[in-house]
Amino acid sequence: QSVLTQPPSVSGAPGQRVTISCTGSSSNIGAGYDVHWYQQLPGTAPKLLIYGNNNRPSGVPDRFSGSKSGTSASLAITGLQAEDEADYYCQSYDSSLSGYVVFGGGTKLAVL
């Protein structure tokens, strides 16, 4: 079980808005540590999508946005497109673990 909990799957029709949640605890997201998001297209390496809760690297469309509140974070995708079908992972830091990096278990987004 991952320290950060994500729904295994979400789906949406083209053009719709979907959100992917990332639920943590008081030792990670709730402690104020930033959340970062990665997109992994089928058969490829992960790619940084959102860093520092709500910042997009150059080249990432503004259809993707991130937010954080309390012990949870969310990734929102608006104007859903077929090429958004991928696995999405959240990542943060956890102060209770000897590891320095924690990932969520990942969410598979299906575009119907």
Next chain:
Amino acid sequence: QVQLVESGGGLVKPGGSLTLSCAASGFTFSDYYMSWIRQAPGKGLEWLSYIRGSGGTVYYADSAKGRFTVSRDNAKNSLYLQMNSLRAEDTAVYYCARNRWDSSGYTYFDLWGRGTLVTVSS
């Protein structure tokens, strides 16, 4: 262009050893901390280790401590992961990634290689 390319994966017997390499190009390699992250088949991401740009300090996840050793050669723009006493559960795609730091001083990864598959099986 800016890229990371892993190599060295393959089939290894349980108890065996393997060393993975990651060749960096397009950026000043020594300026960056670098990480190894793995992904078992059909599973999520697991961070293993990161190493300072100078190579002086290495941090390991519990799952990597004692069996895995990370090093780098800045003259060759290369990162390495030496893996010993391999087990079936080490079967995974191994990625190298470049570390960046958020406003609070904690890390994330802004550049990933394509990965190299390690299969541990008899």
